[in-house]
Amino acid sequence: MALERLAIDGGAPVRTAPLPLEFPGVHYMDEREIEAAARVLRAGSPFRYYGKDLQREVEAFEDDFKRFLGIDYSVAVSSGTGALHTALAALGVGPGQEVVVPAYFWVSIAAAVVNLGAIPVLADIDSTFCLDPAEVERRITPRTRAVVMVHMSGAPGNVKAVREVVRRHGVLLLEDCAQCAGGSIAGQKVGTFGDMAIFSFQMNKNLTAGEGGCVVTSDRRLYRRAFAFQDLGYPRDENGRLVTSEPDMRFWGMGYRLDEIRAAILRVQLEKLPRTICAMRRSKYRVRQALAAFPAVQLRTIQDPEGDTGCFLITTYADPATARKVNQALRAEGIVTSPQGVSNVVMTEWGLHLYYNNASLVNRTGLAWQLQENAGLERDYNKGACPAADSLFERSILLPIPSCLSEADEDDIIRAFQKVLGALL
Numbered sequence: 001m002a003l004e005r006l007a008i009d010g011g012a013p014v015r016t017a018p019l020p021l022e023f024p025g026v027h028y029m030d031e032r033e034i035e036a037a038a039r040v041l042r043a044g045s046p047f048r049y050y051g052k053d054l055q056r057e058v059e060a061f062e063d064d065f066k067r068f069l070g071i072d073y074s075v076a077v078s079s080g081t082g083a084l085h086t087a088l089a090a091l092g093v094g095p096g097q098e099v100v101v102p103a104y105f106w107v108s109i110a111a112a113v114v115n116l117g118a119i120p121v122l123a124d125i126d127s128t129f130c131l132d133p134a135e136v137e138r139r140i141t142p143r144t145r146a147v148v149m150v151h152m153s154g155a156p157g158n159v160k161a162v163r164e165v166v167r168r169h170g171v172l173l174l175e176d177c178a179q180c181a182g183g184s185i186a187g188q189k190v191g192t193f194g195d196m197a198i199f200s201f202q203m204n205k206n207l208t209a210g211e212g213g214c215v216v217t218s219d220r221r222l223y224r225r226a227f228a229f230q231d232l233g234y235p236r237d238e239n240g241r242l243v244t245s246e247p248d249m250r251f252w253g254m255g256y257r258l259d260e261i262r263a264a265i266l267r268v269q270l271e272k273l274p275r276t277i278c279a280m281r282r283s284k285y286r287v288r289q290a291l292a293a294f295p296a297v298q299l300r301t302i303q304d305p306e307g308d309t310g311c312f313l314i315t316t317y318a319d320p321a322t323a324r325k326v327n328q329a330l331r332a333e334g335i336v337t338s339p340q341g342v343s344n345v346v347m348t349e350w351g352l353h354l355y356y357n358n359a360s361l362v363n364r365t366g367l368a369w370q371l372q373e374n375a376g377l378e379r380d381y382n383k384g385a386c387p388a389a390d391s392l393f394e395r396s397i398l399l400p401i402p403s404c405l406s407e408a409d410e411d412d413i414i415r416a417f418q419k420v421l422g423a424l425l
C-alpha cells in the first residue's frame with residue numbers, strides 16, 4: 001500500500017480541529033460543583049474555622065481524602081507548592097541538610113527545599129521518568145534528611161525500591177503526588193508509601209478547584225507539625241486550642257490555609273476522580289496498544305498499568321532528531337490542543353519541569369547557598385548533571401491525554417501516529 005503523504009510535506013492532515021484541552025477534572029465539572037460552591041456562599045461562611053453558618057467543608061474534604069487514600073491524617077492547604085513547603089518543614093528540613101530530588105520535577109520542589117534553607121541534590125531518573133533507585137542510593141550522604149519521590153506525568157514511580165533505599169539509610173521519604181492523584185501500585189494508592197505525601201489541586205491536575213493542595217501522613221506528630229506550619233505556626237490541641245508548651249511545635253509558619261469554597265468543590269471532584277482517571281487511562285492504553293506495532297518507539301515503563309492515571313503518554317525515540325521530526329509531523333497532522341494547553345511537545349520544551357531550565361537553581365540563587373551551615377554542599381545543576389534525564393528529555397515526546405477524548409479523537413491520534421511512524425521510522 002502506498003504511504004499517505006504527510007501533512008508536513010503538503011498532504012491532508014488527519015484532523016483540523018484542535019484536540020480538547022487536557023485539564024482532567026474540569027471536563028467533569030457541572031451543576032454539582034456550582035451548587036457546592038454556592039452552598040458555602042449562601043451560608044456566608046467561606047473561612048475554615050468559623051462563620052455565620054459554618055459548613056465545615058475543609059474538614060469534610062480532609063476526611064474524604066484520608067478515606068480515599070487509606071491514610072490516617074490529612075491537612076488541606078491552598079496549593080501544592082504550599083503543601084511541599086509544609087511537608088518538608090514538618091519533616092524538619094533545614095540548614096545544613098540535603099534533600100534528594102529527581103531531575104524531572106517541578107520548580108516548587110526545589111523551591112520548598114531552598115526556602116527552608118536546605119540544599120537540593122539532583123538524582124537521575126530511569127525509564128519510568130521518575131527517580132532511579134540506584135541513583136538515590138548514590139546521592140545519599142550523612143547530610144541527607146529526605147528524598148522526594150515525585151510521581152511524574154500521571155504514573156507512579158518505583159517508590160517501593162526507593163523506599164527500601166531510604167529506609168536502609170535512615171532517611172525520610174516524601175511522595176509528591178501532584179501529577180498522580182488516584183494513582184496506585186498493586187492497589188496501594190500513591191501517597192501512602194512514604195513518611196508524608198503531598199497533592200496539588202491546581203487546574204492541570206486530576207481533581208481541581210483551580211488551586212489547592214493537601215499534605216497526608218500516618219504519623220500524628222508529623223500531622224500536627226504540618227497543621228501548625230500551614231496555619232501561621234499556630235499549634236493546636238485536640239480541641240483546636242492554642243498550645244505553647246511543645247518545643248517541637250514551634251514554627252514561623254505560613255498562610256497556606258484552604259478556604260471552604262474550594263474544599264466544597266474538591267469534595268465533588270474527588271467523587272468523580274475514579275471516572276476521570278478511567279477515561280484517561282482507557283484512551284491512553286488504546287493508543288499505547290496501537291503503538292506496540294512500532295518496536296522503534298519506546299514506551300515509558302509503567303509500574304502497574306491499572307494504577308496509571310493516564311493523563312500523559314510519553315514516547316521515546318532512538319535519537320533527538322527523530323523525536324523532533326516525529327513531533328513536528330504529528331503536530332502538522334493536527335495532534336495539538338489549543339496554545340493554552342501543553343499540547344504535544346518534545347520534552348525539552350517542558351519548561352520548569354527540567355532541572356536545567358530552573359535558572360535560580362542552576363545559578364544557586366538565594367540565601368540557602370550563603371548559609372554557613374551549607375558550606376561545602378555546592379552541587380552542579382547545569383545540563384549534564386543528570387545524563388539519563390538529559391537523553392530522555394531530548395528523545396521523548398509528551399502528549400497530554402484529555403479526560404474527554406471521544407473514540408473518534410482517539411482514532412485520529414492513532415491514525416496520525418501510524419501515518420507518521422510508518423513514513424519516518
Ligand SMILES: Cc1ncc(COP(=O)(O)O)c(C=O)c1O
Pocket residue numbers: 079080081082084105106108109150176178179200201202211212213
Ligand atoms: C510535581 C508537582 N509538584 C508540585 C506542584 C505544585 O502545585 P501547585 O501548582 O498547586 O502549587 C506541581 C504543580 O504544578 C507539580 O506538578
